[in-house]
Amino acid sequence: MDVISIRDMEKKDIEEILDSxxxxxxxxxxxxxxxxxxxTLFFEASTRTKLSFQSAAxxxxxxxxxxxxxxxxxxxxxSFEDTVKTVxxxxxxxxxxxxxxxxxxxxxxxxxKPVINGGDGGNQHPTQTLIDLYSIRKSxxxxxxxxxxxxxxxxxxxxxxxxxxxxxxxxxxxxxxxxVGLEMDPLYVKELEDRFSLQVHVKxxxxxxxxxxxxxxxxxxxxxxxPMEAKRVTERFRIKKDDLKGAKDDLVILHPLPKINExxxxxxGMKQARYFEQAHNGVPVRQAVLEYALHx
Amino acid sequence: xxxxxIEMGTVIDHIRAGKAAKVMKILEIGENYxxxxxxxxxxxxxxxxxxxxxxxxxxxxxxxxxNIIALVSPGASINIIRNSAIEKKFTVALPKEVxxxxxxxxxxxxxxxxxxTKFRMEGDGRYRCHFCERRSGAEELx
Numbered sequence: 001m002d003v004i005s006i007r008d009m010e011k012k013d014i015e016e017i018l019d020s021x022x023x024x025x026x027x028x029x030x031x032x033x034x035x036x037x038x039x040t041l042f043f044e045a046s047t048r049t050k051l052s053f054q055s056a057a058x059x060x061x062x063x064x065x066x067x068x069x070x071x072x073x074x075x076x077x078x079s080f081e082d083t084v085k086t087v088x089x090x091x092x093x094x095x096x097x098x099x100x101x102x103x104x105x106x107x108x109x110x111x112x113k114p115v116i117n118g119g120d121g122g123n124q125h126p127t128q129t130l131i132d133l134y135s136i137r138k139s140x141x142x143x144x145x146x147x148x149x150x151x152x153x154x155x156x157x158x159x160x161x162x163x164x165x166x167x168x169x170x171x172x173x174x175x176x177x178x179x180v181g182l183e184m185d186p187l188y189v190k191e192l193e194d195r196f197s198l199q200v201h202v203k204x205x206x207x208x209x210x211x212x213x214x215x216x217x218x219x220x221x222x223x224x225x226x227p228m229e230a231k232r233v234t235e236r237f238r239i240k241k242d243d244l245k246g247a248k249d250d251l252v253i254l255h256p257l258p259k260i261n262e263x264x265x266x267x268x269g270m271k272q273a274r275y276f277e278q279a280h281n282g283v284p285v286r287q288a289v290l291e292y293a294l295h296x
Numbered sequence: 297x298x299x300x301x302i303e304m305g306t307v308i309d310h311i312r313a314g315k316a317a318k319v320m321k322i323l324e325i326g327e328n329y330x331x332x333x334x335x336x337x338x339x340x341x342x343x344x345x346x347x348x349x350x351x352x353x354x355x356x357x358x359x360x361x362x363n364i365i366a367l368v369s370p371g372a373s374i375n376i377i378r379n380s381a382i383e384k385k386f387t388v389a390l391p392k393e394v395x396x397x398x399x400x401x402x403x404x405x406x407x408x409x410x411x412x413t414k415f416r417m418e419g420d421g422r423y424r425c426h427f428c429e430r431r432s433g434a435e436e437l438x
Contacts (some may be wrong), residue, residue: 080409098406100405100409101429101430102406102429105427106411123429124429
C-alpha cells in the first residue's frame with residue numbers, strides 16, 4: 001500500500017494508523033516487519049523525516065539503506081525514474097522526498113513495492129499530517145470539535161494544506177491566520193468547506209484567544225519582494241510569551257519544525273509548547289505507517 | 297471563401313472563434329503534416345456569431361482524441377469524412393480523464409520533467425493533476 005497523499009486515505013485508515021502508533025508508543029505492540037529493508041531516498045534536505053523513518057525502521061526490527069544524492073549516479077545524469085526502479089530491487093519499501101510535486105505518485109505508479117511520500121515539493125507530506133493529528137489527539141484526547149488555528153505562511157506551507165484537509169475530515173473548527181498575500185488559496189479553502197462542511201474563519205492579524213491548538217509555521221522572508229515589509233510582517237507574526245496571556249491555559253502549540261524565529265525562545269520551556277514532543281511522535285507514527293504500507 | 301471537399305479526413309466545425317490554432321495543437325498537426333489542411337478563422341455563424349473551422353485531409357480523429365478539443369471549445373462538432381461523405385458526426389464532450397495530452401499549469405510538477413500527464417475531472421468540472429494534485433480549468437491544460 002502506497003502512502004502518497006492524505007487525500008487517498010479514509011478516516012478509518014487514519015484512525016487505524018493513529019491507534020497503531022499509540023500502541024507502539026506505549027510498548028504494547030510488536031512490529032511484524034522484522035527482516036524487511038527500507039530504502040530512504042531524500043533528494044533534498046531533511047532532518048526529522050529522514051531520521052525518524054530510519055529510527056522507526058530500526059525500532060520495527062527492519063534494516064534501512066540510505067540514498068545520498070550527492071554521491072549517487074544522479075551526478076552522472078541518471079533520471080528519477082531509473083533511480084527508483086533500481087532501488088526497488090534492494091528494498092521492501094521506499095520513502096521518497098523530492099522537490100518536484102507529484103514525484104512520489106510517479107514512483108508509486110511505476111513501482112510494485114510500497115512507496116511512502118516523505119514530501120514532494122509544496123504538495124503533500126502525508127506522514128507529517130499523521131504526526132500532527134496524532135499529536136493533537138494525544139494532547140487533547142480528541143480532534144473533533146477542537147478550535148485549531150493555523151498560523152503563518154499558509155500559501156506555501158505544504159503541511160498546512162494537508163493538515164487543513166485532515167482537520168476537515170475529523171470535523172475540527174479551523175481558523176486561518178496569515179499575513180496579507182500569504183493566505184491559503186481561497187479555491188482550496190472553498191473546496192474544504194464544500195467537502196467537509198468545515199468551518200473556516202480567516203484572519204490577517206495574530207489572534208488565538210479561542211484556540212485549543214495553535215499550529216505555527218515559518219513565514220519565509222524570501223517570499224517578499226520588499227525586505228522591509230518582510231521584516232515587519234515576520235516581526236508581527238512572531239509569537240512572544242506575552243501574546244499567550246490571553247490564550248487558553250490548556251492551549252497546545254505545535255510546529256512542524258525547523259523553527260527559525262517565529263516563536264520566541266522563552267516559549268520553548270512553557271507547558272503549552274509541544275513541538276519537540278510532536279517531532280518525537282514521528283517515530284511511533286512512522287512505525288505505524290511502515291506497518292500500514294507493508295502489511296495492508 | 298471556397299474550400300475544396302475532402303475525400304477522407306475530419307472536419308471540425310463550431311470551434312470557438314480564435315481557438316483553431318489550439319485545436320491544431322491538440323491534434324498534433326504541425327508544419328510537417330503531409331496532407332492538405334484548411335483553417336478558417338472568424339467565419340460568420342448564425343448560432344455563434346463567429347466561429348473557426350478546421351478541415352483536415354488524410355486524418356480520421358478518434359472520438360477519445362476529439363473530446364480533448366472540448367477543453368478549448370466545448371460544443372465543437374466533428375464530421376468524419378470517408379469517400380467524400382459524412383460517415384459519422386458528433387459533438388465533443390469534456391473527457392472525464394485526460395491522459396498523455398495537455399500540460400499541468402504547475403511549473404514544479406514532475407510532468408514538467410517529461411512524465412506523461414494525467415488529469416481527472418472533478419465534480420465542479422475542473423481537472424486535478426494525478427501527480428501534483430493542482431486543480432486547473434479545462435482550458436489551462438492546453
